[in-house]
Structures are given as structure tokens and as C-alpha cells.
Amino acid sequence: MSSTRRHLGAVAAAAMALSLLAACGSGDEEPQAGDGGNGQQGDGGGGEDEAVTISVSNLPPATESATREAFLARVEEFEVANPNITIEPSEYEWDVTTFAAQLAGGTLPTTFEFPFTDGQAMIERGQLADITAEVQELPYADAFNPSVLEVAQDDAGNIYAIPTSAYGMGLHYNRIMFEQAGLDPDAPPTSWDEVREYADAIAEATGQAGFAQMSQNNTGGWILTTLTYALGGRMEEGTGDDVTATLDNEGTQQALELLRQMRWEDDAMGDNFLFDWGTINQAFAAGQVGMYIGGSDVYNSLVTENSIDPNSYGLTVLPLEGADAGVLGGGTIVGVRPDASEAERAAAVKWIDFFYMSKLTQEEAALADAEALVAADAPLGTPALPIFGAEQLAESDAWVADLVNVPLEQMMPFKESILDQPLVPEPPVRAQDLYAELDAVVQAVLTDENADIDALLETANSNVSSLIEAG
Amino acid sequence: MNATIRWVRGGGLSTLLLLLPLLLVFSYFAWFPIGRAVVMSLQETNLVTDPVWVGLDNFRHVLDDPLFWTSVRNTLYFTGLALLFGYPVPLVLAVVMSELRRGKGLYSALAYLPVVVPPVVAVLLWRFFYDASQTGVFNTILGWVGLGPFAWIQDASSAMPSLVLQATWANAGATVLIYLAALTGVRGDLYDAAEVDGAGLWHKIWHVTLPQLRGVLLITLILQVIATFQVFTEPYLMTNGGPQNATVTVLLQIYNYAFRFGDYGAATALSVLLALFLAVMSAVYFRLTRSWSTT
Numbered sequence: 001m002s003s004t005r006r007h008l009g010a011v012a013a014a015a016m017a018l019s020l021l022a023a024c025g026s027g028d029e030e031p032q033a034g035d036g037g038n039g040q041q042g043d044g045g046g047g048e049d050e051a052v053t054i055s056v057s058n059l060p061p062a063t064e065s066a067t068r069e070a071f072l073a074r075v076e077e078f079e080v081a082n083p084n085i086t087i088e089p090s091e092y093e094w095d096v097t098t099f100a101a102q103l104a105g106g107t108l109p110t111t112f113e114f115p116f117t118d119g120q121a122m123i124e125r126g127q128l129a130d131i132t133a134e135v136q137e138l139p140y141a142d143a144f145n146p147s148v149l150e151v152a153q154d155d156a157g158n159i160y161a162i163p164t165s166a167y168g169m170g171l172h173y174n175r176i177m178f179e180q181a182g183l184d185p186d187a188p189p190t191s192w193d194e195v196r197e198y199a200d201a202i203a204e205a206t207g208q209a210g211f212a213q214m215s216q217n218n219t220g221g222w223i224l225t226t227l228t229y230a231l232g233g234r235m236e237e238g239t240g241d242d243v244t245a246t247l248d249n250e251g252t253q254q255a256l257e258l259l260r261q262m263r264w265e266d267d268a269m270g271d272n273f274l275f276d277w278g279t280i281n282q283a284f285a286a287g288q289v290g291m292y293i294g295g296s297d298v299y300n301s302l303v304t305e306n307s308i309d310p311n312s313y314g315l316t317v318l319p320l321e322g323a324d325a326g327v328l329g330g331g332t333i334v335g336v337r338p339d340a341s342e343a344e345r346a347a348a349v350k351w352i353d354f355f356y357m358s359k360l361t362q363e364e365a366a367l368a369d370a371e372a373l374v375a376a377d378a379p380l381g382t383p384a385l386p387i388f389g390a391e392q393l394a395e396s397d398a399w400v401a402d403l404v405n406v407p408l409e410q411m412m413p414f415k416e417s418i419l420d421q422p423l424v425p426e427p428p429v430r431a432q433d434l435y436a437e438l439d440a441v442v443q444a445v446l447t448d449e450n451a452d453i454d455a456l457l458e459t460a461n462s463n464v465s466s467l468i469e470a471g
Numbered sequence: 472m473n474a475t476i477r478w479v480r481g482g483g484l485s486t487l488l489l490l491l492p493l494l495l496v497f498s499y500f501a502w503f504p505i506g507r508a509v510v511m512s513l514q515e516t517n518l519v520t521d522p523v524w525v526g527l528d529n530f531r532h533v534l535d536d537p538l539f540w541t542s543v544r545n546t547l548y549f550t551g552l553a554l555l556f557g558y559p560v561p562l563v564l565a566v567v568m569s570e571l572r573r574g575k576g577l578y579s580a581l582a583y584l585p586v587v588v589p590p591v592v593a594v595l596l597w598r599f600f601y602d603a604s605q606t607g608v609f610n611t612i613l614g615w616v617g618l619g620p621f622a623w624i625q626d627a628s629s630a631m632p633s634l635v636l637q638a639t640w641a642n643a644g645a646t647v648l649i650y651l652a653a654l655t656g657v658r659g660d661l662y663d664a665a666e667v668d669g670a671g672l673w674h675k676i677w678h679v680t681l682p683q684l685r686g687v688l689l690i691t692l693i694l695q696v697i698a699t700f701q702v703f704t705e706p707y708l709m710t711n712g713g714p715q716n717a718t719v720t721v722l723l724q725i726y727n728y729a730f731r732f733g734d735y736g737a738a739t740a741l742s743v744l745l746a747l748f749l750a751v752m753s754a755v756y757f758r759l760t761r762s763w764s765t766t
Contacts (some may be wrong), residue, residue: 046632097730106517127519216711273625274713338519443714447626463537
């Protein structure tokens with residue numbers, strides 16, 4: 001082999017690192033406005049009667065025949081009511097790692113669901129269509145709970161998506177492990193001192209983690225932010241261009257100190273400190289975790305993904321301590337592709353109104369949806385936060401009360417108190433970067449007995465401040 | 472003109488025509504994405520709207536990121552440990568196996584078995600084995616001889632060595648087979664001559680086997696360095712960069728930029744830097760070792 005050939009071979013091998021990434025972004029022609037990304041040529045006009053085709057996400061897979069049929073029946077119903085709109089259902093489900101590539105590749109549906117946590121970053125990156133005009137035509141446009149709608153708005157108040165379900169963060173606990181530790185499962189902890197005390201008792205009695213904490217894939221920062229809010233702190237202060245990072249606030253220091261005590265003084269947090277959302281749910285459903293913090297809707301996933309024993313499940317509100325304490329909220333929002341034409345945007349908002357919002361606003365639609373869920377053995381009745389207002393939520397809950405199939409009694413400590421807790425939105429700027437930065441801080445406290453909490457927070461705060469300043 | 476005719480008559484044109492499909496496929500699927508990555512590294516893009524040219528901003532952003540040097544240090548650490556353990560192990564195994572009189576096939580198959588296990592399955596299995604509790608698989612086994620329990624991947628200091636251990640187990644088999652094949656090419660009369668000169672086993676390995684294998688050894692060394700610089704699967708699946716960023720590698724950082732934070736400019740900028748570094752390193756390596764090469 002000649003020297004030149006050898007060099008070329010080596011260079012080619014080295015360059016493979018590049019091709020791996022670039023292959024994902026090699027859509028050389030940016031989708032044109034009006035294309036819609038689905039091969040559908042938009043009309044660009046937006047006339048009410050012009051034919052338009054949109055694709056929609058979250059068609060249940062064929063293995064879930066009852067919910068799939070119910071979904072397809074709703075599609076048919078919609079098309080009858082809107083003869084100029086054709087719906088192409090897609091099984092697409094939100095995945096942050098593939099979203100941008102699918103958007104660029106034209107395989108992302110016109111409308112798609114995604115979590116609150118990603119809303120602001122997607123708006124900043126221009127990955128959502130501005131649907132302010134379309135949303136304002138909806139009869140309930142002014143009725144949205146402002147703190148919920150906020151997650152789908154930019155600084156100027158423009159609307160980029162519609163919130164369809166909301167939850168508050170709560171404390172999930174294993175009732176069976178509570179009993180094993182001699183604790184009353186109907187009297188969950190009401191202060192963070194009690195959480196620590198109960199965690200210690202559970203770890204002592206069961207040999208498992210009394211309390212566990214997520215720490216990977218930005219979840220460490222997400223849950224630490226939740227704890228911080230519950231202790232009266234905030235990760236960022238100010239609004240608009242004046243936002244400053246305050247990761248080294250007193251609430252976060254207290255939160256990390258609490259984790260340090262449970263981990264190193266009480267040895268009450270088990271042996272695994274690299275949990276993310278999926279793995280902590282698995283561990284909890286398997287009876288390896290006594291308590292953990294997560295969204296109040298997690299029970300749905302614990303049933304469908306992890307086959308949890310319903311008798312073991314308990315849910316309560318997070319103890320709020322401190323003058324400005326509040327609870328972090330989350331939920332699902334539905335957005336529209338940024339390259340959708342005017343007609344596609346209008347059709348998409350009509351679909352969102354019909355498919356998602358009518359369940360919340362019309363008894364008949366709520367019942368039909370609930371019956372389909374129950375027929376598919378999917379959980380119904382997990383506590384939620386109001387998209388509009390508390391009264392409206394109570395009313396829509398009442399419509400389907402007879403069909404509820406989750407152990408609601410065991411969730412009452414949460415349901416009875418959550419509406420009294422002030423809802424605090426996520427940090428407004430660079431939330432995901434902030435969470436990623438805090439992942440390492442949480443991991444440090446949980447894996448290094450000598451971790452210097454103040455120094456860790458100072459460094460993290462300085463790093464996030466640089467990111468915020470960079471814009 | 473005469474030169475062109477000579478080239479055509481000499482088979483140049485038919486060679487080119489035969490090569491053309493391969494060249495086109497290779498250009499489209501390999502070189503074009505590489506070119507695109509270089510372009511993207513100079514742009515800010517969300518992959519939908521028109522990209523904005525930002526000059527070298529992405530490179531500045533990547534180099535200013537506190538995690539950049541952490542990821543470089545971690546990658547070098549992984550590469551160093553992988554060379555220290557992963558490079559000699561297959562060679563020793565191959566030499567020992569080649570000396571066996573019987574069961575060579577069985578041992579080759581056993582050595583190659585981990586390579587057959589899909590990497591994701593292997594990593595997830597090892598994550599399970601690395602359970603840090605006293606009842607974890609490895610901790611239980613080590614407990615029988617009074618060792619442990621160890622934190623394995625749950626501690627910043629032991630996480631990277633744990634990843635290297637798994638990677639060595641997973642990848643040694645393929646290199647063992649390469650060495651075994653190369654060993655069959657070592658002339659038997661060299662060993663006979665060495666024996667006549669009174670050489671023992673160690674002298675035969677040092678003075679006959681290793682010099683005869685040096686061409687293969689040089690190639691496997693650079694291939695291993697290039698592969699370990701691009702380590703991704705193990706830290707991604709086993710620790711996701713934790714604890715405390717102790718296993719964040721350059722490729723994991725590239726992945727995070729692109730698929731966790733949607734910053735394709737930064738991701739491609741770091742990819743370009745990595746590719747340039749590996750290209751330069753490879754060229755320097757071959758230049759320095761030219762005199763040792765057997766080909």
C-alpha cells in the first residue's frame with residue numbers, strides 16, 4: 001500500500017465521525033413555505049372551502065385496537081364535519097432526539113404533541129408555527145388558565161401551541177413499603193423533615209431506597225428545580241432580556257442539603273443514583289423505591305409501561321415551605337409544523353379543537369373518549385390541573401366520574417390540595433441547558449460524600465449565566 | 472491526444488466506468504454528508520428555515536463550553552485506559568491460543584462470542600452487572616473473596632474504568648481473530664532457527680512473533696485509537712455522561728448538542744474538530760512509523 005493511499009484511508013476513517021452526524025442533517029433543500037413537509041402542496045390562501053390535507057400524530061398502534069378504532073372513528077367524524085379537510089393519522093410520538101431530523105426530513109406530522117418542558121426552546125428555535133390568529137378565533141380563547149397557556153407563548157404573547165393537559169409535580173409513594181416500615185399510607189409526609197424521616201424508616205425496614213431522585217437527561221435539574229420551588233427558591237429572576245440565573249439561591253442549597261443528608265447521613269437513597277424518567281418509574285413499579293418526585297400523571301405510564309400493582313400506589317402533594325414556595329407544573333401541548341401553510345394551520349387548529357379540546361369542553365366527547373380508554377384498559381381519572389379553570393375541570397371530571405378506573409382514593413391527598421398550591425412555570429430562559437447543568441450537581445451530591453454544595457452551585461450559576469448572556 | 476488514447480486502450484476508461492456506480496454511491500452517502508457537515512458548522516440552523524451564516528461562532532461556542540475540555544480529557548482517559556488494557560489483551564490471548572495444540576477453534580469461538588452480542592444488549596447487561604448494591608452481580612462474586620462492594624458506574628472515579636472493562640470484553644474478540652490469522656503467516660522455519668539458536672518461548676515471541684506481526688500491530692493500534700476517540704455507545708447507554716460528567720466523551724457531547732439541545736451548528740463544529748484532529752494524528756502516526764511498516 002502506498003503512503004498516499006494509507007493517508008487517504010486514515011483520513012477517510014477519521015472523517016466517518018462527521019458523516020454520522022451530517023447524514024441526519026443532509027436535507028439539502030429546506031422545505032419551502034406551503035409544502036407542509038408532508039408532500040402536500042398547501043394552497044397558501046387559506047380559504048375555508050379549499051381542499052387541504054394534514055397529518056396528525058399519536059394514532060394508537062395496531063396492538064391497541066380499541067383506542068386505535070376510537071381514534072379513527074374521531075377522524076371520520078371530523079372529516080364528515082369538515083369535508084374540505086382530509087386527515088392522515090400517523091403513529092408519530094414525540095421524541096426530542098428525532099424531532100428536528102423528522103421536521104427537516106418532512107416526516108413530522110402537521111400537528112404533534114410534546115411536553116411543556118420543550119415548548120420554550122422550540123419557540124426560540126423557530127420550530128413551531130405561530131397560530132395566534134387561529135387560536136384567537138376559538139370560542140374559549142380567553143378562558144385558558146394564563147399560567148398554563150404561558151408555556152406556549154413567546155415574550156410578545158404570540159401563541160405557538162395549545163395546551164391540552166396539565167399536571168402538577170407530586171410525591172409518589174409506595175403504600176406497601178409504607179406499611180412495611182410501620183407508616184400509615186393514608187397519612188403521607190407533609191413536611192420535608194417528614195419526607196426524610198419516612199425515607200429513613202422505609203430504607204431501614206425494606207433495604208430499598210426510601211427516597212430516590214432522577215439525575216440524568218436533564219431530569220436531575222428538572223426535579224431539583226421542583227424541589228427548589230417547593231422550598232421557596234427560584235432558578236431565574238427577572239423577565240425578558242433582564243433574566244438572570246439564580247441557581248445558587250437558598251432554596252436550591254436547602255434542597256441539595258436535604259438530598260445530601262438522606263444520601264450520606266441516613267443512607268436512605270439506595271445504590272442507584274443515575275435514574276432518568278423511565279428507569280425511576282421502572283424501579284418504583286418494581287418496589288425498589290419508597291418515594292420519588294414526578295408529574296402527577298405518571299400513574300398512567302406506571303400502568304401501561306410498568307404494570308404497577310395499583311394497591312401499592314399513593315400520591316400526595318409536595319410539602320411547600322418558605323414564603324414564596326410553589327409547585328412546578330407540566331403537561332402536554334399540541335403544536336403545528338413551522339412550514340405549514342395558512343390553510344394547513346387553520347385545519348390543524350380545527351383538528352386540535354375537535355380532537356383534544358372537545359374532551360375538556362363537551363360532555364359527549366368527554367364520555368366517548370373515556371369509554372374508549374376504559375375499553376382499552378387504559379387508566380382514566382389520574383388527577384390533572386385545569387387547562388381553563390378549576391370549576392371547568394370539576395365539571396369535566398364529573399362527566400366521566402362513573403368510568404374512572406384508577407385508585408382515586410389513594411390519590412386524594414394530592415387531588416384535594418393541588419389546586420391550593422401556587423403554580424410556578426419553568427425557568428423562562430434556557431431551561432433545558434439549566435437542567436443539564438444541574439444534572440451534574442445532583443449527581444455530585446449523590447455520589448461524592450465531600451461534594452461542596454456552595455462551590456458546585458456557584459460554578460453552575462456562572463455557566464448558566466454565560467449561556468443566558470450569550471442569548 | 473495520444474496520451475488519452477493510450478489511457479483508453481490501456482483500460483482506463485473501462486476501469487472508470489466500472490468504478491462509477493461505487494464512486495457515485497460513496498460520494499452521495501459519505502463525502503456529501505461530510506461536506507454538508509463542514510457547511511453546517513459555519514451556520515446556525517433549525518433545519519427548517521433558511522440557515523444563517525455565523526462564521527466561526529459555533530467553533531468559539533464549542534471551545535468556550537466548560538464541558539469541552541472535560542470531554543476531551545475523558546476521551547483521552549478512555550483511549551489511554553483502552554490502550555493499556557484493550558491493546559495487549561487480544562495479543563496475549565492470540566499468542567497463547569496459537570500455542571494450543573487442541574481446542575483452538577473452541578477458544579477462538581469463545582473469544583469472539585462477545586462480538587456477536589449486539590452492543591446495546593451487551594452494555595445494558597453490563598449495566599445490570601454493575602449494580603452497586605451488595606446484591607449486584609459483580610459485587611456478589613467479588614464478595615465471595617472478601618472484596619467490595621464497589622460503586623462501579625455510580626462513582627465518578629470508577630465509572631470510566633468500568634466502561635473500559637466492558638469495552639475491552641466486547642471488542643477484544645475481533646482483534647484476537649486478526650492476530651490469529653496474522654500468526655498463521657509467521658514462517659515456521661524462523662521458530663526452528665530460533666530454537667536451534669537456543670531461544671526459549673519468551674525470546675521466540677519477542678524476536679520472531681512480534682517483529683513478524685508489526686504491520687498488523689501498527690494498523691490495529693491506529694484503528695483502536697480512532698475507534699476509542701469516537702467512543703459513544705458505552706457512555707451513552709451506561710452512564711449518559713455521569714456521574715458528575717466523568718464519562719462525557721467528545722462524541723457524546725456532539726450527540727447532546729445535536730439531539731438534546733437542537734444545536735446542529737455546535738454539533739457539526741465539534742465533529743469537524745474531531746475529524747481534523749484524527750486526520751492529522753493519523754497522518755503523523757503513519758509518517759512516524761513509516762520505517763517500521765512491513766508493507
